[in-house]
Amino acid sequence: MKQFLKATVTTVYIVFLLLPIYWLISMSLRTTNEILDTTKFSFFPRNITFDSYNKIFTDPTWYMGYVHSLEYVGINTMISVAVALPAAYAFSRYRFLGDKHLFFWLLSNRMAPPAVFVLPFYQLYSEVGLFDTPWAVALAHTLFNVPLAVWILEGFMSGVPKELDETAFVDGYSFPRFFFRIFVPTIGAGIGVACFFCFMFSWVELLLAKNLTRIAAKPIAAIMTKTASASGYELGLLAAAGVLTIVPGAIVIYFVRNYIAKGFALGRV
């Protein structure tokens, strides 16, 4: 009986989570006429059509949005994890002048509202000629992804015993050789998790991505919001575009399922 109640709670919660996602998928498979005709309202689509997906995959203004998004997300992930690796090592192994202050400063950037940074970023990146390139968004997103990567990696590195480093140094390894040959492979899982979260947080952000690009690097999220208002009610198309943005996360989620809590809590669980 108790087991049954427990299972019911979990099931009800998961159904609640899946309903809006189901509705989005179901909308993406309907024709605009069926969606807008309120007399034809039904839980399941009547005639399944892939027109919306077809349009997205054949119209460059749509599919290039995904390419642009993937561009800056990829650049951002690489930069964030690359600069975070040595720093996380330093935080997990050494004490140095101002270490706690620096650690807190990093955290405060993860917590900073992007709304505060929109205008200054716009001016800064226009000044250095990066506006409307994937680099502008990639660099802007390091604001919260670098701290995130440092915190997650520091959590994983602190789990590696210090004896590993000491033995390697006694064996005559230089620091770079130890770091890349021994240490990086040891915390491979941590690097994977850090990459995943940098990818994710860059992928879900819209405010900065939208305002730092105009045409050449416009992300899919911005194209969606623009379409939503410009072409009136192409809800099917909008829903299909939305479904496609969920796909990357849904594919890799299985591999990081045990680290999701850790990542969202900045490596602190």
Place this chain on the structure above:
Amino acid sequence: MSAKTVNNKAWWLVLPVFVMVAFNALIPLMTVVNYSVQETFGDNIFSWSGVRWFQQVLQSDRFHGALGRQLLFSGLVLLIEIPLGLFVALNMPKKGFWVSVCLVLMSLPLLIPWNVVGSMWNIMALPDIGLLGKAVNSLGITYNYTRQPFAAWCTLILMDVWHWTSLVTLLCYAGLVSIPDAYYQAAKIDGAGSWAIFRYIQLPKLRHVMTIAVLLRFMDSFMIYTEPQVMTGGGPGSSTTFLSIDLVKSAIGEFDLGPAAALSIIYFLIILAISWLFYTLMMRNEEA
């Protein structure tokens, strides 16, 4: 934590991060500080205006309104999400195949782009063609979130609960599985009921993760922008205009640089104070 060696050369290792964050955080912040104490008439002509913008913002009804709505929103969201998340975590299976299924399905909302979350709930809540809107209206309740402020609030809160409760659940779950079996066995021998187990074993052990959950949820709901912007655009009227929406409106929409910059700084100071609280609580938990 205590076994760390003191080595100031470690600065070379953090230098890349330091340079990166300095470029990204300090330069923009200084820009904002500059605007906040100057007056501009365009053409890059600026004159000193002291704390005038700060006074103007702090005394304006618009700021009070946005801050009040923001606090109310964050408060309501916390009140629902924290207990609900904990409740679901307590009822989740502890081992086996279903754990993975639950973890994957529950994480889904966390990984959806924020504007898609907004669009998704938009489509879900439309009164005539949305599943939720249609269902509520067919119960005989007039519901239209683009016209009724109360309906807009309910929809936004429901959306946030949908979006973020899983974060609380996952954190609590991670805390729960880290409790050794020996604790439960000891409780069984003492004949403790499930309430006693919850009150004296699980809850104290969850203190650390709960602190993180509360502060993360507070911070993130305090900065919420994209989802309400896509859903309601801050309306109807200004009934769902939260701090970030208000700030973006005045900085980019109205190009009101001075007041926008002053508002940015006030906003940032609030966030900084809460971050500090977060950091202190977290570090204390880790040392304990």
